[in-house]
Amino acid sequence: MASYVSHLECAFTGRHYPADGLHSISDVGKPLLVRYDLSRLGKEISRADIEISSEPGFWRYSPLLPVAKSRDRVSLGEVITPLVALERSAHLIGATPGKVIVKDESRLPTGSFKARGLALAVSMAKQLGVEHLAVPTNGNAGSALAAYASRAGIRATVLCPDNTPEINTQETEAQGGDTHLVNGLIGDCGKIIADGSDDVGWFAVSTLKEPYRIEGKKTMGIELAEQMDWRLPDVIFYPTGGGTGLIGMWKAFAELIELGWIDCELPRMVAVQSTGCAPIVKAWEGGAEFAEFWENAETDASGIRVPAALGDFLILRAVRDSGGFAISVSDDEIHRMVEGIGRQEGLLMCPEGAATAAACKVALERGLIGMDDTVVLFNTATGLKYPMPEVTSSIDKDAEIDYQIFG
Ligand SMILES: *Cc1c(COP(=O)(O)O)cnc(C)c1O
Numbered sequence: 001m002a003s004y005v006s007h008l009e010c011a012f013t014g015r016h017y018p019a020d021g022l023h024s025i026s027d028v029g030k031p032l033l034v035r036y037d038l039s040r041l042g043k044e045i046s047r048a049d050i051e052i053s054s055e056p057g058f059w060r061y062s063p064l065l066p067v068a069k070s071r072d073r074v075s076l077g078e079v080i081t082p083l084v085a086l087e088r089s090a091h092l093i094g095a096t097p098g099k100v101i102v103k104d105e106s107r108l109p110t111g112s113f114k115a116r117g118l119a120l121a122v123s124m125a126k127q128l129g130v131e132h133l134a135v136p137t138n139g140n141a142g143s144a145l146a147a148y149a150s151r152a153g154i155r156a157t158v159l160c161p162d163n164t165p166e167i168n169t170q171e172t173e174a175q176g177g178d179t180h181l182v183n184g185l186i187g188d189c190g191k192i193i194a195d196g197s198d199d200v201g202w203f204a205v206s207t208l209k210e211p212y213r214i215e216g217k218k219t220m221g222i223e224l225a226e227q228m229d230w231r232l233p234d235v236i237f238y239p240t241g242g243g244t245g246l247i248g249m250w251k252a253f254a255e256l257i258e259l260g261w262i263d264c265e266l267p268r269m270v271a272v273q274s275t276g277c278a279p280i281v282k283a284w285e286g287g288a289e290f291a292e293f294w295e296n297a298e299t300d301a302s303g304i305r306v307p308a309a310l311g312d313f314l315i316l317r318a319v320r321d322s323g324g325f326a327i328s329v330s331d332d333e334i335h336r337m338v339e340g341i342g343r344q345e346g347l348l349m350c351p352e353g354a355a356t357a358a359a360c361k362v363a364l365e366r367g368l369i370g371m372d373d374t375v376v377l378f379n380t381a382t383g384l385k386y387p388m389p390e391v392t393s394s395i396d397k398d399a400e401i402d403y404q405i406f407g
């Protein structure tokens with residue numbers, strides 16, 4: 001088995017780079033994207049071959065992934081994540097029951113969709129002989145790196161802002177990541193890692209600063225297409241931090257079209273952020289090509305607390321080219337959705353996923369999308385990693401039970 005990778009390409013200038021060897025960013029400091037020989041792939045592999053694949057989870061899309069040898073594949077038992085249509089909680093969004101569908105990424109190893117990207121980054125690191133990886137993270141990327149690196153026998157160092165949720169730093173430690181808290185933001189963590197590369201010899205797998213995490217995130221788009229019988233929804237709401245998933249899905253759709261595996265209209269891509277950290281929304285509203293650094297970023301949805309994204313222009317491009325939009329919601333709206341969808345539907349969303357539900361509600365109210373649109377929301381992590389309501393009622397088994405309280 002070999003890969004269909006032809007070369008790497010600077011996402012900004014289009015300059016080509018050879019695909020063998022270790023690469024971070026392009027000579028102008030922009031992300032590198034993996035390109036494939038799609039005409040050869042299309043001749044040798046068909047959509048039907050993919051459909052009968054028995055590989056676990058997204059590894060069924062291996063022909064569209066960069067790992068050349070199956071022995072370099074690092075897997076922890078990935079699954080195809082389910083599509084759960086909102087029925088009983090649709091009214092909270094003001095939507096028709098069944099029209100808003102949650103792609104529930106919480107079922108992946110380490111409880112978040114970061115598993116997709118880090119599985120690919122670690123597999124490629126293994127293929128390229130890297131022995132030590134490092135990542136700056138607000139939480140989920142750290143635990144996913146730790147888990148996959150341990151699985152591969154590669155060392156992992158994880159630097160987190162000191163306000164990262166404790167559950168994330170603890171799960172990272174527990175899965176073998178050497179974890180450190182930094183009194184700063186994710187950018188400060190990234191700088192320490194970049195500055196230490198020569199001294200320590202680690203390779204940084206920061207968001208979009210190496211070409212392979214996006215290839216993992218891309219599988220969300222292929223998987224969604226296959227699950228929907230090679231059609232796509234009208235609108236996708238995506239909780240946007242670094243934007244890897246949104247950019248990755250948009251890349252996947254382009255590849256599927258070129259292969260002739262889909263020929264439907266493409267979804268409108270909606271970048272969802274928190275009002276406490278909305279650089280992409282601000283840039284979209286201002287018609288800018290790049291986003292400005294967001295000062296004093298603050299939101300409980302820590303996965304989207306990203307004040308500056310290296311792929312800002314790619315996010316904005318995908319949003320515009322798709323006829324989508326960028327929209328922000330408050331933490332209050334986010335918490336109301338976590339609570340409402342959990343209690344009424346039995347589906348525990350993470351705050352980032354709940355932000356997409358809150359944004360969908362606003363978009364329906366403002367007429368940005370229609371009641372007949374089929375909408376997919378991404379629930380990017382398990383709600384079990386975040387604070388949950390306290391249970392305050394207790395019962396004394398030795399006293400007389402007041403059954404009225406159960407009424
Ligand atoms: C990282 C993360 C995001 C943002 O993902 P990007 O693709 O980098 O924009 C959203 N939600 C959760 C739970 C995350 O961990």
